[in-house]
Amino acid sequence: MRIVDVNEYYSPTGGGVRTYLDRKMGILADLGHELIVIAPGFEDAVEDRPGGGRIYWVKAPRLPFDRSYGLYWDGAPITRLLDTIDPDVVEVSSPWRPAWIVGDWQGRALKIFFAHNDNVSAYAGRWLEDVADTATVERWCGWYTRYMGRFLAKFDAFVTNGADLARRHARRGLTVDAAMPLGIDRGDFSPDLRDEALRTALLAQCDLPPEGKLLLGVGRHHPEKRWPTIIDAVERAGERMPVGLMLLGYGVDHQKLAKRVADSPHIRLFRPVYDRARFARIMASADALIHGSDAEPFGLVALEAVASGLPLIVPDQGGAFEIAEPQFAETYAARDAASAAAAIQRMFAREPAILRAGVLTAAGKVLSDRDHAIALVDYYRGLIDGKAGVAAVA
Template identity: 65%
Template sequence: MRIVDVNEFYSPTGGGVRTYLERKMGLLAEMGHELIVLAPGPEDRIEERPGGGRIEYLRSPRLPFDRNYGLFWDEAAMTAALDRLHPDLVECSSPWRPAWFVANWKGNAPRVFFMHNDNMAAYAQRWFENVASGERVERAFAWYTRYMGRFLERYDAVVTNGPALEKRLRARGLRIDAAMPLGIERGHFSPAMRDDDLRRAMLAQLGLGPDGLLLLGMGRHHPEKRWPLVIDAAERAGATMPVGLMLLGHGGLSPKLERRVAGSPHIRLFRPVYDRERLARIMASCDALIHGAEGEPFGLVASEAMASGLPLIAPASGGCAEVADRHASELYEPRDAAAAAAAIGRLFARDRAMLRRAAVTAAGRVRSDREHAAELMRYYEGLVAAKAEAGRAAVRK
């Protein structure tokens, strides 16, 4: 089966979506399928992947506030690419122009809208959280939900990347046909990667000794990730206990965050780590992952941390809360730095050996990306078969 994923969220310097798609290409190739990602780029270009699949960039304008990403704008170019590739199934995940480009395409392949994110939570609710309740914001932006409903009705299936997003969208009255929880590359992440010497070295970089609590924050430096809240929580907790925070990431907020932590003795920002083995060693050698985004649709980073044997400190709603193991996590009231600091304190007060055992046990239950890919392909094969049968039935009539 050839799948074409029309994906505005893919960037060679991106985070979770890039990781997911790069791995998915190889997995589908092993299963005998082909995944081609159509992504916006500064020029028309094709990148073949050694394990199978490829990225085809269509020349598109860049986002003015983040030059790493682009916007599909040319419907004719998109239509021509789909006609040329002749897919068995088309995925789309952007609710803007690409949603309509794919819906308008005249090909016979099933169309699937794959929900990777929630713009209502990531933007509208965050923008107005200090002036209105979440419910009022939902009502004020009901036009956006209605807009989504209009293009979703033209798709053969609507799929989310996990239960958190499914619940949120169903509550707004949107049609969801299936939830396909993502998985992570279990071969890289493992508690066995823990390196006590590396842990001591990282704590020393933060000005702390081996008795310190080494927290890791990972993700793009974007407002929806709420890194200022995480920094505030670490500083509050650090006033009464030895807490260090490493933030791995980059983005538009990086200069502001660098200024914010300039006077913090135990908090440092680091560039993203793209080498998977090195990243796995870093993750397994920390003491906990801390996350601030309650609007996270699926806790991919949280799952990687759990597979590494790391406890979680996360908001009590959203994708990270959905995957968190209750024996190896401390959840807190979303958008509340004091509550996050209290969660850090609760984790610090727990018996380290017992917490470690609970986290290692939880690591064995983390869903793999192979499981996700196999389940998704079974679902897609059913859609293709149903579409073909409907076509044959129409001809017989």
């Protein structure tokens, strides 16, 4: 099977989407399939991947606030590539120009809109949270659901990256054909990577002794991640216990966050760790992952944490909440620093041996990205066969 992903979020400089798709390319190649990505680049170019797969970079205007990413406008270069490649399946995840470009393309391929995020929750819900409740914001954004319905009518299936996002769209009146949860590279993450000497060294960087508690936060410095809430919560909890926070990430809010934590004795900002082996050792060596985003529809970082044997402290909304089981997680009211601080205190008041046993059991059940790829291909094969059967009858 040849799959093309027309992806506006695949960046030349890295990021979560690129990590997901690069890994997916290799897995599909191992399974005898081909994944090709059409992505906005600085220039037109073609890049073959050693493990299988290919990137077609299409020159596109850059985002004014983040030049790592581009925006498609002219559909002709994309449709020409689709005509040449002649895929079996075309995926697209951007609801803007790419959805219409692919939706209007007249090739033979199965057309899939694969939703990986929720613009209503991530943007409108966040921007308007101080002036209206969630139900009101959802009602105000009914135009966006109707807009999605118009381009979704051009696709063979609407797929989401998990149950949480599927439920959100279903509540709005859209038909979701399948929820296909993502997986992680299980080979990267393991509880066996826990290193007490590394943990002690990381606590020392937070100016805490070995008996302190080390929280890990991972993600872009972006308002959607709600790091100020997490910082407030850690400071509140720190008034009652020795707890520190390592925040790995970078982004548009970096300077604001750096200024915010400048006087915090036990909170430190660190750039992202791109070395997967080192990152996995850090994750396995912390005491809990703390997460702030209630808009993310799938908790990929939370899955990596559980696979590393790391308990979770997460909001009671969003993709990370879908993963959080009572035996290894504490939840708090989304966007509420006091509630998050209480969750931190509850986590570290638990019996360590029982908590560790719970998360180790969960670690062995985390879905792998290979499992995800196999399930996705099987789903596409069923749709293709069904489409062919309908055509034969006609």
